[in-house]
Amino acid sequence: MRLSELHTGESGVIVKVNGHGGFRKRIVEMGFIKGKKVDVLLNAPLKDPVKYRIMGYEVSLRHSEANMIEVVTAEEAKKIEEKERRERQQQAAKEQPVEDLSFNDDSCVDLDVALRPNDKSYEDSTDLMEKVALQERKVINVALVGNxxxxxxxxxxxxxxAHERVGNYSGVTVDAKEGHANFEGYQFNIVDLPGTYSLSAYSPEELYVRKQLIEKTPDVVINVIDTSNLERNLYLTTQLIDMHIRMVVALNMFDETQKRGDHVNYDKLSELFGVPMVPTVFKSGKGVSELFHQIIEVYEGTEDAQSHYRHIHINHGHEIEHGISEIQEHLKKEENVRELYSTRYLAIKLLEHDQDVEKFVSALPDAKEIFYHRDKAENRVKEETKEDAETAIMDAKYGFIHGALNEAAYEEGHKEDTYQITHVLDRILTNKIVGFPIFLLLIAIMFFVTFSLGSYPMDWIDSLVGMLGDAIGHLMPEGPVKAMLVDGIIGGVGSVIVFLPQILILYFFISIMEDSGYMARAAFIMDKLMHKMGLHGKSFIPLIMGFGCNVPAVMATRTIESRRSRLVTMMILPLMSCEARIPIYIMIICTFFSRNTQWLVMMSLYLIGIFMAVIISKLMTKYIVKGEDTPFVMELPPYRFPTAKAVFRHTWEKGRQYLKKMGGIILVATIIVWALGYFPHNDQLSVQQQQEQSYIGRIGKTIEPIFYPQGFNWKFDVGIVAGVGAKEIVASTMGVLYTNDDSYSEDKEYNDDGGKYEHLNKAITADIAKMHGMTTDQARPVATLTAFCFLLFVLLYFPCVATLAAIKGETGSWKWALFTACYTTALAWIVSAIVYQVGRLFL
Structure with missing residues (x-):
């Protein structure tokens, strides 16, 4: 409970004071320290501030300040104590031999009395509150921050x-893990935040880390540092120092620096940075106990911790420091600001023109004056140093780091090149001659294994889904409920589950590539080509994945730091021909094109999709998706063997997210499409007649005039509408409408059972002839042109609902998902109409 939640006359014992920096220090100095009883005396006439009694004197706090203080009340203490007593007795009962567990009426009464709140143990409520407060205080919230x-x-x-929980937090596109650990009687709630090189506003990861540190201020931050890249990693440390939060630094991979012969006096470095630094090797667990011990020391504020932990100000030069002071004067007037932010941190971010901070400050009453002092300081810095303030701040930070490392006698050793294998592999894998072919070969292997090996479990799952549908179909009587269960629910769930094996295999390869360090090389190799499209090198992998399934491809865009590149990549992913479109392509191509030209038509569809993606990405990056792109500054980490546990955990987590995110939406969409095709229902009609008079048939006839420029009739329109839920439905819908055969959706290769392609050709040609008043011979070339335009429309139009849901999930908004649906459909209409109208000129 928070102190602000107590009413007049109530009391509590302080568990901890949250917040950071000078704001937290001021509250603690006023006597609000752990284990002290505080009484609520009265509220001001306007309900704020509130007068409290603590340590024998009276003091007032605003509600917002009291909200930063955690307390335990007598009522809470009783509940917690009673809960723990029950748990102890239940545990004792489990451990007691069975023959001793004999209860009579008296023993039951004794047990009942023992659990009453009026027991003697509750007579001194203050002692109980202090006891429980001490227990509650031994819960430390820790955030892991690092490159x-x-x-x-x-x-x-x-x-x-095994206690971790992975969650995709609402409104963000990055993952953070939560776990728990126990040490020396303390419970640690650990949050593993996304890796970030700085606390700027370039990427969602950086903004998310900042938001977590500000809005959910942890008790202690563990700043994990790769000691083999000490100077670069310490830049983030200096930014954390600006935020004035309690921190312990883990000098990780210390064994690699010892092998290399590096030397650093980390005690001296701790003193200079004002934070405890602990050498660690997390893979083996070396140094973890000492790290936990230091966290406890910093959290409790012991004398030992104070010898290492002290807040320092990194000097950024006279003019910048003067500007920081002037900005702080105005920021300190706003108490609500000081509760969450270090005013020094805000001032520095303003001088760096941080857009997120500028937006926050612009809402303050003193905003005009604050920006005046910022601009004044920046102009003076330019006059004095000929550089902008942001560059001057970065130079000052690196200057401080360099000076501290010199004073700590930091030297890089040359005993052993710990990255020798990495250097050898990079000479091959990123070679200008063989690097690109090797990359394409690895991608080809990944997709070959994914779609060849994955087809077996896909077929098994598909068979199981079919068997389940048949079983329910035989058990239930004919009617809408049976049809909804078999065709709607089971069919909908099956359409999601059937792709799970391929999703898992694909992410298995991606996890290996990421954990081994090769994924960074892939982006390095492809960046120049992607940059010409206005994208990032990391966009290549999601685009390639899009040929398998757009859903995991959209999810894979989260590896792209640049928000602009990530959004544009998601927008153009639907133009990649996913596997779900293949049955449609095969159905139309095999029906209207000769065996000698079928491969050419199929390849043209893939190439047209890629070509349109290039054009659209250029237009979007120039006119639609605004914002600066992040520079291609990307670490090429050393190659490491990924652990099996990590790879399988990442693989399953992505598969679980796929099922969780997509299953419900696909299910709902499939049921809606089923309902539109089923109602109004008449058992006396044939399947084809039922489709024609159903709601989806009526929709097709209603929108038929819209598609006259493409030469489509209402049956083509119904197929297009049906594909909104899932593209696989298009082939079966067209097959039923024209030949009463729904097997087309199952074809992944040429399969002319019963001459079905010839039947479909005759049926469609006859419809086209009737539509244009032509003979059958005259209609054949027109039908072929119409069919090709239909393929173009299917290639480019409305992504499936699952893909839209994935876009919404990754962007945190339906805006971009709906925009994608609209622009792709408009693009499909325009391209197919142009091709049809131009084609008719030559027929």
């Missing part, structure tokens, strides 16, 4: 074991 590839996750896995 990518620094070993945070290794510590998290080592410390939390």
């Amino acid at each position: 990518p590839n620094c070993g945070k996750t290794s510590f998290f896995n080592f410390a939390s074991g």
